[in-house]
Amino acid sequence: MQDVLQIGNQSFSSRIFLGTGKFGSPQTMHDAVIASGTELVTMALKRIDLKNQSDNILNFLKKTNVHLLPNTSGVRTAKEAVFAAQAAREALETNWLKLEIHPDPRYLLPDAIETLKAAEELVKLGFIVLPYIHADPVLCKRLEEVGTHAVMPLGSPIGSNKGLETKEFLRIIIEQSNVPVIVDAGIGAPSHAALAMELGADAVLVNTAIAVAQQPVDMATAFKLSVQAGRMAYHAKLGSTSDNAQASSPISALLDE
Amino acid sequence: MFRDKLNQYQWDVVSASLASIQQADVERLLSLATQANKTDIDTFLAFISPAALPFLDTMATYSQRITQARFGKTMQLYIPLYLSNECQNICTYCGFSFTNKIPRKTLSDAEILQEIAVIKSYGFEHVLLVTGEHDQRVGVEYLANAVRLAKQHFAQVSIEVQPLEQHEYALLKNAGVYAVLVYQETYHQATYKEYHPKGKKSNFAYRLDTPDRLGKAGMYKIGLGALLGLEDWRVDSFFNALHLDYLQKTYWQTKYSVSFPRIRPHEGAFEPKSHLTEKELLQLICAYRICFPDVELSLSSRERPAFRDAVFPYGITSMSAGSRTEPGGYTDSHALKQFETNDDRSAQAVADMIRQKGYEVVWKDWDAVLWRVVSSE
Numbered sequence: 038m039q040d041v042l043q044i045g046n047q048s049f050s051s052r053i054f055l056g057t058g059k060f061g062s063p064q065t066m067h068d069a070v071i072a073s074g075t076e077l078v079t080m081a082l083k084r085i086d087l088k089n090q091s092d093n094i095l096n097f098l099k100k101t102n103v104h105l106l107p108n109t110s111g112v113r114t115a116k117e118a119v120f121a122a123q124a125a126r127e128a129l130e131t132n133w134l135k136l137e138i139h140p141d142p143r144y145l146l147p148d149a150i151e152t153l154k155a156a157e158e159l160v161k162l163g164f165i166v167l168p169y170i171h172a173d174p175v176l177c178k179r180l181e182e183v184g185t186h187a188v189m190p191l192g193s194p195i196g197s198n199k200g201l202e203t204k205e206f207l208r209i210i211i212e213q214s215n216v217p218v219i220v221d222a223g224i225g226a227p228s229h230a231a232l233a234m235e236l237g238a239d240a241v242l243v244n245t246a247i248a249v250a251q252q253p254v255d256m257a258t259a260f261k262l263s264v265q266a267g268r269m270a271y272h273a274k275l276g277s278t279s280d281n282a283q284a285s286s287p288i289s290a291l292l293d294e
Numbered sequence: 295m296f297r298d299k300l301n302q303y304q305w306d307v308v309s310a311s312l313a314s315i316q317q318a319d320v321e322r323l324l325s326l327a328t329q330a331n332k333t334d335i336d337t338f339l340a341f342i343s344p345a346a347l348p349f350l351d352t353m354a355t356y357s358q359r360i361t362q363a364r365f366g367k368t369m370q371l372y373i374p375l376y377l378s379n380e381c382q383n384i385c386t387y388c389g390f391s392f393t394n395k396i397p398r399k400t401l402s403d404a405e406i407l408q409e410i411a412v413i414k415s416y417g418f419e420h421v422l423l424v425t426g427e428h429d430q431r432v433g434v435e436y437l438a439n440a441v442r443l444a445k446q447h448f449a450q451v452s453i454e455v456q457p458l459e460q461h462e463y464a465l466l467k468n469a470g471v472y473a474v475l476v477y478q479e480t481y482h483q484a485t486y487k488e489y490h491p492k493g494k495k496s497n498f499a500y501r502l503d504t505p506d507r508l509g510k511a512g513m514y515k516i517g518l519g520a521l522l523g524l525e526d527w528r529v530d531s532f533f534n535a536l537h538l539d540y541l542q543k544t545y546w547q548t549k550y551s552v553s554f555p556r557i558r559p560h561e562g563a564f565e566p567k568s569h570l571t572e573k574e575l576l577q578l579i580c581a582y583r584i585c586f587p588d589v590e591l592s593l594s595s596r597e598r599p600a601f602r603d604a605v606f607p608y609g610i611t612s613m614s615a616g617s618r619t620e621p622g623g624y625t626d627s628h629a630l631k632q633f634e635t636n637d638d639r640s641a642q643a644v645a646d647m648i649r650q651k652g653y654e655v656v657w658k659d660w661d662a663v664l665w666r667v668v669s670s671e
Contacts, residue, residue, distance in 0.1 A: 058366055058368075059362075059365070059366020059367060059368060060366065060367065060368075060654060061366075061367035061368075061652045061653055061654055062649065062652070062654050063654065081659075082661055082663070083449075083658070083659055083660050083661045084656070084658060084659055085658075086419070086449075086658055087661070087663075111660065111661075113547055120663055121661070121663055124661070124663040140546075140547045141546060141547065142547070142548070142549040142550075142588060143542065143546070143588045144588075196363050196364050197363070198363060245363055245366070248366050248367065249362040249363060249366060249367060
């Protein structure tokens with residue numbers, strides 16, 4: 038059975054998505070993208086020059102065959118997000134959008150109220166909306182109801198590398214969701230990514246952990262493998278945990294009824 | 295208002311507690327910071343104290359790590375555009391001071407556009423417009439006009455001008471201003487008056503309240519700083535950090551940046567009261583970074599090239615490059631500089647240096663599309 042991730046009209050065989058910020062050079066970013074095997078990368082609208090065709094980040098990404106997922110990082114309200122989304126659609130010729138509204142510049146935590154408002158409007162405007170949000174199961178259902186094509190709950194604050202601090206809520210979100218769940222933010226090590234996949238996440242988005250590693254390309258490969266391993270483990274069904282020893286060859290099986 | 299907070303502190307008491315901090319205190323706070331991410335304003339005080347100097351390498355290593363985690367291996371570049379050197383203030387340390395007999399100049403629209411063309415040819419997308427304080431020559435109308443001119447050519451326009459009223463900041467925000475930089479110079483109220491004997495700037499309280507007015511006006515970013523050397527740089531830096539801490543908690547949607555102007559030679563030969571060494575400046579940068587992991591830290595071309603090249607990875611997130619500090623300086627000018635720059639390399643030379651160190655140069659981190667929302671309201 039082919040294990041394909043479907044979001045909107047697009048299918049993905051890779052379940053790792055990459056952020057393009059924070060890399061030491063566009064070349065390193067490009068090489069890490071290739072090594073990770075990703076098919077979808079996100080970039081901040083504010084970082085790219087929409088008027089200039091020779092924009093560095095875009096040019097390097099065009100050399101790959103990945104799909105572009107512009108994000109609205111920097112906006113503080115739903116209204117700003119809708120403006121930014123329309124500008125991105127016009128310039129990059131994609132209706133895909135990572136909706137990020139974090140008015141708090143300290144921890145970059147998402148504003149649930151503005152995000153829901155913007156998501157509703159952007160879906161009506163024909164966008165494929167992937168919203169970055171808290172690991173809030175009720176909000177995820179509300180976003181699903183207004184028509185977002187996935188949800189992107191956070192593991193811990195952006196750039197913190199702290200892993201899945203929201204694990205219990207991610208579990209609930211995954212259990213309840215009818216749209217793909219992409220764990221975003223805070224994934225600081227391949228083991229965190231593997232854990233997210235074992236929990237049943239449909240994909241993970243990684244940026245800081247790869248971009249600021251000493252060897253970003255090797256780290257991208259490590260993440261690729263960990264996501265594959267985690268996904269495989271999810272399909273293979275993990276055994277339950279127990280405090281007591283469980284015999285791997287139970288004696289009772291050897292005896293007559 | 296921050297003034298209420300400031301009133302709870304006494305300069306001499308802060309000074310005394312700085313002197314009483316022991317190496318053991320620093321060690322304890324450093325392990326709390328690095329192991330548990332726990333810091334507060336007292337941590338900052340300890341980290342800028344003389345007792346912390348032996349721990350500079352540890353602080354710098356940690357500071358570099360959290361800077362990269364937060365900002366990546368990137369460095370933003372910006373450039374100042376001096377619009378005017380006319381000024382009604384007397385600041386005893388400043389080249390533009392009212393009593394200095396220097397040629398005065400305020401750029402016309404045509405001259406501003408000429409300067410913009412040169413700056414754009416260097417590759418800049420962010421610009422900082424700078425003036426002295428002169429109500430008639432560089433009032434709000436003049437500034438709004440300059441911002442509108444600049445906005446057509448730059449992704450991000452910031453200003454460093456005289457303190458204004460809240461409604462004036464709102465007006466400038468609508469015209470396209472992203473950030474306002476306003477330095478308190480010193481938090482020592484008594485000597486503030488001696489350094490600023492004449493002009494609107496002599497009003498300590500009005501200047502102190504400025505970031506509050508900016509926060510209320512909803513400015514995107516506010517830049518803070520103390521002029522290091524006027525008074526004890528440690529005490530002034532403590533109050534600047536206290537100011538930052540208050541603002542972050544009060545105007546929580548605003549971004550903040552801190553700059554580190556050290557007093558430099560200029561017309562009038564001013565002797566700084568306290569001297570901040572390069573090592574201590576690095577210590578100060580690291581203290582800000584560790585206690586305020588998200589704040590933007592800026593290093594200007596006042597500093598010499600070797601220092602900037604060596605130190606920027608340890609906490610700095612933006613640098614000026616190719617700067618001229620006189621109006622018309624990029625095209626042709628005989629006006630007098632506000633201060634001498636020590637890093638006279640071109641913007642491209644600085645960008646090359648940054649890339650050689652494994653960092654990506656960020657010329658653009660904002661987009662004009664985001665103004666449309668503000669201006670449509």
